Every structure is written in C-alpha cells, then in structure tokens.
Amino acid sequence: MEKGKNTFTGGRRYRNNDITVYWKPDACVHASYCYRELIEVFDPGRRPWVDMNGSTTDRIIEVVNMCPTEALTWKWNDDEKNKEISPDQTNHVIFRRPELLTENEKVFEKNPVSVKIMMDGPIVIKGDFNFQYSGNNKEMKDGIISICRCGASNQMPFCDGTHRKIGFEDK
Amino acid sequence: METDADNKSYALVEVIDGGPLKVTGHIILKDSKKDISDSPDEVYLCRCGRSCNKPYCDESHKH
Numbered sequence: 001m002e003k004g005k006n007t008f009t010g011g012r013r014y015r016n017n018d019i020t021v022y023w024k025p026d027a028c029v030h031a032s033y034c035y036r037e038l039i040e041v042f043d044p045g046r047r048p049w050v051d052m053n054g055s056t057t058d059r060i061i062e063v064v065n066m067c068p069t070e071a072l073t074w075k076w077n078d079d080e081k082n083k084e085i086s087p088d089q090t091n092h093v094i095f096r097r098p099e100l101l102t103e104n105e106k107v108f109e110k111n112p113v114s115v116k117i118m119m120d121g122p123i124v125i126k127g128d129f130n131f132q133y134s135g136n137n138k139e140m141k142d143g144i145i146s147i148c149r150c151g152a153s154n155q156m157p158f159c160d161g162t163h164r165k166i167g168f169e170d171k
Numbered sequence: 172m173e174t175d176a177d178n179k180s181y182a183l184v185e186v187i188d189g190g191p192l193k194v195t196g197h198i199i200l201k202d203s204k205k206d207i208s209d210s211p212d213e214v215y216l217c218r219c220g221r222s223c224n225k226p227y228c229d230e231s232h233k234h
Contacts, residue, residue, distance in 0.1 A: 007212065008210065008212055009197075009212055077208070078208075079208050112197060112198070112199055113181070113182040113196065113197060113198045113199070114198075114199055114201070115194055115198050115199065115200045115201070115214075115216075116201045116202075117200075117201065117202035117203075117204070117205070117207070117216075117226045119203060119204045120204070123192060123216055123226070125184055125194070127182065128181070128182075129181075129182040129183065129184050129196070130182070130183045130184065131184045131185075132183070132184070132185045132186065133185075133186035134186070134188070140184075145184070147186070147192055147216075147218065148218060149216070149217065149218060149220065149225075149226070150220040151218065151219040151220035151221065152220065157186040157192070157218065168220060170204055170205075170225045170226070171225075
C-alpha cells in the first residue's frame with residue numbers, strides 16, 4: 001500500500017534513471033526559463049507537462065538550476081551522489097536558497113526523519129516525530145525506536161531480537 | 172526565540188493495532204536489501220512478517 005509515488009507535499013515529482021525533479025506550482029512565477037530553454041522536457045501545454053525522457057540528465061539539471069524561484073528543484077536518485085554537490089548546483093534540493101525557505105521548510109531541512117528497514121530485522125526510526133501506539137502519544141525529540149517486523153516479538157510493538165531466533169527473512 | 176515551527180513534529184509514526192506501521196510526513200525511507208531510497212508522504216510498513224511486498228503492508232495480516 002504505497003501511496004503518493006508521484007506527489008509530495010506541495011507538488012509533483014518526475015524521475016528518470018538518474019535524477020528526480022520536484023515541481024511546486026505555488027512557487028512558480030512564470031519566469032519561463034524552463035520551457036524557453038527546454039520545451040522537449042518542460043511543455044506547459046502537455047500533460048504531464050514534464051517529460052523526463054525529452055533530454056539528457058545533464059541538460060535537465062542545467063535548466064532546473066536556472067529556475068529563479070525553486071519551483072523546480074532536483075536531486076540524484078543515488079543518495080551517495082547527493083552528499084557532494086558543488087555550489088553552482090543552485091536548485092539541488094540541499095542547496096535551497098535560505099531566503100526562499102518558509103519556516104516549515106527550515107524545520108524540514110533541519111529535522112529529516114529517517115525510517116530505515118534493517119536487513120531481516122526491525123524498522124528503525126530516528127529523528128523528531130510524533131509516536132502513537134496502544135493509546136500512547138509521545139513527542140520524540142532526536143529519538144530512536146525499533147519496531148518489530150517479524151511479527152514474533154514478545155515486546156510488541158518493539159523489536160526484542162526474536163527475529164534472529166525464528167530466522168526471519170525478508171524475501 | 173523559539174517559534175511554533177521549532178517545536179512541531181513533522182512526521183507521525185503510528186502503530187495500527189493488529190495492522191501495519193503507518194508513517195506520514197517528511198521522511199526518508201531506506202531499505203538496503205530491497206534497494207529502496209524514497210521520501211513518500213505516507214507509507215504503510217508490514218509488522219506481521221507475512222507481507223509478500225515487504226517492507227510494505229499488503230494486508231496479509233488480515234488473512
């Protein structure tokens with residue numbers, strides 16, 4: 001049950017094999033760099049208006065970086081590559097111009113919540129989040145929880161290591 | 172000065188009784204075994220161990 005694959009809060013996203021481009025319609029001021037530079041990819045008259053197969057990855061990045069409002073931003077699909085971004089990549093998601101961030105987005109940048117699926121083990125969640133279970137409601141600040149994924153823990157909903165004993169395998 | 176935004180959580184992690192783990196908000200989901208690196212707005216993760224589409228729930232817990 002995965003929902004919202006092509007949408008995110010405030011907009012839509014478009015992918016090719018290398019990158020994901022994010023579009024936030026509310027931020028667009030119609031400066032029109034995108035379609036004047038690269039109508040093959042950014043065509044406002046077409047639905048969907050972004051065709052990630054219309055040009056090369058390098059050229060799409062170049063044109064997204066021209067967007068003056070960050071209505072268009074991008075990132076590499078390979079997260080390792082997102083760690084080393086040069087300052088000229090102005091519209092990469094981690095190089096958001098501070099003056100354009102809303103208060104909510106500043107918090108977003110500061111506190112991403114990590115949801116990590118451990119190999120043949122639990123779900124480990126780290127960061128600032130609201131945690132609700134069995135009628136409890138906890139504000140987690142820089143918190144960490146480990147949730148059972150094998151169905152056999154004796155300390156539900158938390159992991160107690162039973163997955164090893166029963167040989168839980170995520171196939 | 173702290174604002175409301177400084178104090179607010181932007182992700183909600185909810186254990187659904189007898190069901191999956193629902194996670195919504197600003198999250199980064201990673202599963203190295205399944206080669207998943209994504210930032211869904213909402214995701215339901217299997218807790219019963221029986222889903223055929225792990226890490227996602229496929230409602231196998233109901234059967």
